[in-house]
Ligand code: FES
């Protein structure tokens with residue numbers, strides 16, 4: 001229910017206002033505590049020994065050398081894991097420490113605790129591990145076709161899922177097909193993995209301060225590995241320096257707790273950048289083939305597709321990423337007939353899991369290339385072919401699910417098309433060489449540079465799917481006109497801490513909101529992922545505030561002989577719409593506390609059946625992107641000049657935050673399009689550093705132009721859709737389409753490399 | 761690698777002389793600032809000079825503290841994020857970052873504040889491309905840089921107005 005109207009003159013701090021972050025001043029002054037800044041008296045450092053091989057049998061581990069290093073207090077291996085030996089978000093197949101076989105470069109084998117990071121390093125060097133090196137499985141197709149021996153007792157296929165819908169025989173008069181490939185992208189958050197574990201006296205429990213996306217899920221997995229009850233493990237959110245999916249899985253959590261419990265001392269662990277590249281899951285590399293059948297007008301008749309997601313050594317969320325990918329194969333377009341086959345498989349490459357866009361980035365790159373091919377084949381403008389097929393509310397997905405969400409696809413496309421193109425010529429009005437492809441290298445000759453324009457449109461599911469009971473919890477207390485809000489929602493930079501205050505102020509009519517510590521002393525919030533926290537935790541805070549407000553209204557009504565149903569909040573007052581009585585909220589709550597907890601669940605979803613049919617998702621958001629690029633076709637260099645976007649957001653609860661999410665999401669989409677890839681050769685990682693893994697800098701980032709479509713989403717508690725992922729999903733294909741437009745080549749792989757442009 | 765020693769050297773940080781005891785000789789300035797002097801505001805995200813999160817001023821020059829040996833900075837004036845403005849009283853650059861929405865996770869922010877102060881000292885009215893080039897040694901993974909550029913421009917405009 002939406003009863004808090006948004007208008008241009010929104011009261012400061014309320015919904016719809018560009019309220020500033022409550023942690024902003026601490027962050028600009030360097031006093032905000034990130035998880036890596038936390039320390040304690042008598043603290044030890046922890047460090048991890050990792051496998052140098054993608055696939056090898058462990059013959060022998062000799063840790064005796066580590067004990068000879070001055071300052072070493074603990075050395076642990078798989079033998080020291082008291083509880084279950086493996087963890088994982090969906091399937092628990094990943095060992096805390098490898099004991100018999102290592103399955104990827106960087107897999108943990110042992111850990112140490114010592115009084116100085118250098119002592120840790122020396123201790124790790126002194127551990128002897130004898131390996132029998134095995135031939136790794138690095139080609140995901142060999143996992144699909146079963147031609148490689150099982151590299152794990154659970155086999156090499158995480159999941160296979162088909163989607164079969166409608167007429168399987170339909171052939172279009174127009175047929176376009178293509179094969180596409182995406183490299184492995186890293187989330188590359190800046191705040192490296194870090195944690196501080198403090199053991200309880202006598203080892204009765206442990207408190208872990210950690211940068212994560214989902215405190216309660218971490219706790220469940222940690223407690224199981226420690227052989228403890230959930231209550232013995234308390235998690236507190238350490239300041240999080242970005243996440244983007246990479247903190248959804250366990251990395252150093254169990255190791256840090258084990259070392260602290262073993263030494264009865266606080267232990268800090270902090271990954272190096274190289275270790276971070278190896279120590280968290282990445283975006284799945286993916287190979288996709290698609291064949292689109294259409295009539296002569298360019299209307300889609302059938303989509304055929306095959307997806308192979310390389311999940312790397314352990315399951316993580318591969319099975320969910322697969323389903324997200326294949327169920328979005330049609331894109332934001334009407335299509336009644338489909339045949340899709342998808343695999344997520346195990347290899348000896350780095351494990352993959354969640355990253356912003358979660359499987360849909362892969363699907364969108366392929367379906368948008370196909371839509372451009374279709375436009376060319378029927379002689380239509382790329383936008384016209386998309387408009388003719390644009391999905392609307394009430395259309396069905398290829399899973400048979402009816403899209404009940406607001407689906408303003410045609411409107412997004414029209415509003416994007418109406419945006420003016422950048423006025424700047426190649427190199428800018430002042431012909432600044434920095435604005436040419438290659439920038440500071442000053443290599444491009446302006447006469448050779450060609451400009452291209454590309455478009456892409458996306459659909460992205462919001463929140464969790466496939467029958468998962470997805471919920472978030474919030475507790476709100478109101479006393480003396482001050483609201484205190486408690487939740488376990490991981491603030492990773494996205495700004496939920498800002499939004500929570502806005503909700504409480506709007507619903508309760510207070511100016512002062514105190515945010516309690518983010519920890520496991522309240523119910524789960526679910527993960528900060530899947531564009532879900534505005535909807536889910538926003539819904540929880542809103543729900544708890546409404547319960548508190550009801551109690552306050554009841555009390556005011558009783559004291560003043562009013563009907564509580566006639567009471568509303570205006571500004572900071574309780575107002576009786578019947579008698580006109582006005583009372584400050586601080587007065588109405590003087591000397592009394594209301595305390596309510598609320599869980600918000602989204603509508604239940606279902607599993608897919610064997611034909612990939614079922615209402616597996618709950619809601620969707622849409623976005624459209626237009627990219628303008630300058631390309632030097634001889635040097636293979638690209639300058640992304642501008643990305644314009646129109647995004648379906650439901651309702652703008654904080655316009656400034658939305659701008660930040662959209663610009664940041666586009667940066668990651670541009671990165672995948674033209675530079676970001678973890679390169680592995682035969683399972684060995686070639687570029688695990690910021691020197692070699694390229695990230696967009698100030699100079700690489702294009703201008704961003706943003707249009708918002710506000711059509712409140714009836715299903716959403718605040719009318720607002722999540723905004724974090726769509727910018728990442730369709731910006732990548734828009735940039736690649738623009739490069740194709742500039743040079744007239746196919747470009748079927750991202751990131752687009754200079755060699756693809758020159759020789760492709 | 762050196763063995764631990766009782767080596768004592770003195771660093772001049774944010775206007776104070778601070779003794780560094782029991783340090784290993786190989787420790788970077790970033791490590792010593794954070795772990796021995798308790799100044800946690802400077803961040804490390806690569807320790808390779810690629811991200812700028814660890815930026816501090818040494819004798820007025822912007823450097824990556826991860827690439828400087830602490831013992832080599834003896835006798836030089838070091839300014840860290842903690843020395844930019846008193847706690848609770850942000851500098852104009854710091855306030856502009858908050859106001860313009862230039863902060864999300866905030867991990868890159870202390871380094872960018874140092875770099876922006878340094879830029880505006882040298883070039884009070886930078887063009888957009890100058891801002892991009894000058895700050896390109898600082899990586900931000902959250903914001904896409906748009907709001908940061910906006911923040912820098914706001915400070916330049918405000919300072920000009922104040923003259
Ligand atoms: S930590 Fe010094 S530049 Fe990245």
Ligand code: FES
Nearest residue numbers: 865868900901902
């Ligand atoms: S705000 Fe997160 S890295 Fe810049």
